[in-house]
Amino acid sequence: xxxxxxxxxxxxxxxxxxxxxxxxxxxxxxxxxxxxxxxxxxxxxxxxxxxxxxxxxxxxxxxxxxxxxxxxxxxxxxxxxxxxxxxxxxxxxxxxxxxxxxxxxxxxxxxxxxxxxxxxxxxxxxxxxxxxxxxxxxxxxxxxxxxxxxxxxxxxxxxxxxxxxxxxxxxxxxxxxxxxxxxxxxxxxxxxxxxxxxxxxxxxxxxxxxxxxxxxxxxxxxxxxxxxxxxxxxxxxxxxxxxxxxxxxxxxxxxxxxxxxxxxxxxxxxxxxxxxxxxxxxxxxxxxxxxxxxxxxxxxxxxxxxxxxxxxxxxxxxxxxxxxxxxxxxxxxxxxxxxxxxxxxxxxxxxxxxxxxxxxxxxxxxxxxxxxxxxxxxxxxxxxxxxxxxxxxxxxxx
Ligand code: PHB
Numbered sequence: 152x153x154x155x156x157x158x159x160x161x162x163x164x165x166x167x168x169x170x171x172x173x174x175x176x177x178x179x180x181x182x183x184x185x186x187x188x189x190x191x192x193x194x195x196x197x198x199x200x201x202x203x204x205x206x207x208x209x210x211x212x213x214x215x216x217x218x219x220x221x222x223x224x225x226x227x228x229x230x231x232x233x234x235x236x237x238x239x240x241x242x243x244x245x246x247x248x249x250x251x252x253x254x255x256x257x258x259x260x261x262x263x264x265x266x267x268x269x270x271x272x273x274x275x276x277x278x279x280x281x282x283x284x285x286x287x288x289x290x291x292x293x294x295x296x297x298x299x300x301x302x303x304x305x306x307x308x309x310x311x312x313x314x315x316x317x318x319x320x321x322x323x324x325x326x327x328x329x330x331x332x333x334x335x336x337x338x339x340x341x342x343x344x345x346x347x348x349x350x351x352x353x354x355x356x357x358x359x360x361x362x363x364x365x366x367x368x369x370x371x372x373x374x375x376x377x378x379x380x381x382x383x384x385x386x387x388x389x390x391x392x393x394x395x396x397x398x399x400x401x402x403x404x405x406x407x408x409x410x411x412x413x414x415x416x417x418x419x420x421x422x423x424x425x426x427x428x429x430x431x432x433x434x435x436x437x438x439x440x441x442x443x444x445x446x447x448x449x450x451x452x453x454x455x456x457x458x459x460x461x462x463x464x465x466x467x468x469x470x471x472x473x474x475x476x477x478x479x480x481x482x483x484x485x486x487x488x489x490x491x492x493x494x495x496x497x498x499x500x501x502x503x504x505x506x507x508x509x510x511x512x513x514x515x516x517x518x519x520x521x522x523x524x525x526x527x528x529x530x531x532x533x534x535x536x537x538x539x540x541x542x543x544x545x546x547x548x549x
Contacts (some may be wrong), residue, residue: 166292166348180219180359182225183222183481184251185223185250186241186243186254187202187226187256187465188237188242188254188255188261189202189227189229189255190229190257194548197456200453201458201461201465202462203451203461204456205462207468208450208466209465209469211223215479217473217476217477218477218479220481224330232258232259232326232373234260236258238264238268239264239408240263241253241268242268245272246401249380251274253265253276255277256461257544258380259344262290263281263286263290265473268292273292274292275292275489277293277468278295279296280298281328282298282331283367284299286327293531294493295459295506296399296504296512299512299542300331301331301332302376302512303407303429303430304335305377306339307336307405307429308336308342310518311376312343315373316405317373318345318373318434319340319372319375319376320366320376321337321351321376322364322388323352323378323379324352324380325351329378332444333352336541337501349366349369358383358501364388364392367399368402370397372402374393374405375402375403375405376404376406378440384409385419386418392422404428408428410426411528411531414456416460421528424528425521426520426521426524428519429519429523430460430517430519431460431515432459433519433529434530435532440500444463444466448462463500466499467504468499471497473526481493500517501515502514505548511540513541516543517534517535518534
């Protein structure tokens with residue numbers, strides 16, 4: 152009994168520290184159903200394992216009851232970038248399971264596939280990762296807590312020029328977030344006095360990077376900018392880069408952080424050392440909240456799973472959901488929920504974040520360098536571009 156009360160007191164203390172007010176469970180209150188869409192099978196299963204550890208971390212720290220409603224997570228397997236599967240699962244989650252919220256945990260095409268059914272049924276969708284700016288214009292029920300590739304690419308090009316990289320070749324995956332990353336980087340680079348010396352767009356599925364890296368080599372750049380989604384791409388690109396001799400020739404990689412995703416770091420190995428990347432979350436981010444997040448995450452995750460941007464953003468999505476459910480005292484109204492999400496601010500394991508009037512994320516963007524910290528590969532933050540919107544423009548905070 153004492154132990155139970157003690158654990159409860161610690162949990163309530165953590166909730167209070169976050170500004171969330173814990174409320175005892177009312178036995179007749181219906182459960183709060185949240186459908187979490189991400190990969191749970193095949194090569195994508197590691198994303199599901201990570202999301203589960205993030206959920207376990209958040210509920211350990213903040214409890215699994217909010218405004219008297221017991222939180223129930225329904226895991227939905229996207230099977231990878233697979234909009235047809237996701238569209239069907241989203242419809243089922245709405246009509247059969249009567250979910251209160253859905254979480255878009257992985258790819259842009261999947262978040263888009265959830266847009267129609269969720270807007271029609273007035274079920275809010277919180278995006279933890281899908282990184283294409285235009286999703287929100289097409290999906291009025293969706294609110295982003297992850298990042299956009301333009302948000303990181305625009306300040307990155309400025310940083311690159313300021314650090315002497317002017318002739319840059321761009322490689323970006325041929326779908327939403329890649330196309331936006333390429334266009335945003337190119338524009339920002341030109342505005343900063345740099346020049347894109349060439350660009351290629353490998354396909355989303357099963358890319359072989361050797362021909363693309365050869366094209367980069369032929370253009371004699373100082374550096375290569377690359378966006379490729381986490382998963383199978385980083386491995387394939389880094390192999391082609393290592394085989395090409397570009398590293399020895401001093402051609403630097405300027406990647407988005409997907410390429411040095413902590414989830415895959417140990418498999419990618421030391422060939423990532425000294426690479427520069429830009430991103431919104433690093434396991435190595437130095438804050439008390441992140442240290443707690445990382446510590447708790449490791450207590451739940453399988454041995455091969457490390458916390459990365461995907462896990463941190465699922466954790467933040469739950470934080471946002473708890474905030475609105477509490478503000479509405481457990482009785483949810485769609486318009487009110489969307490209104491409450493707009494303008495919401497809180498501290499994330501990545502640093503301060505805010506959701507703007509366009510339902511999009513405002514946050515710090517970090518330039519990182521891959522280093523070994525206590526024998527472990529880490530993305531070490533070396534520069535911070537404070538509070539930028541989804542297009543990479545600075546936002547004045549008050
Ligand atoms: C996306 O599909 O928007 C996406 C997927 C994986 C990433 C980044 C963006 O690492």
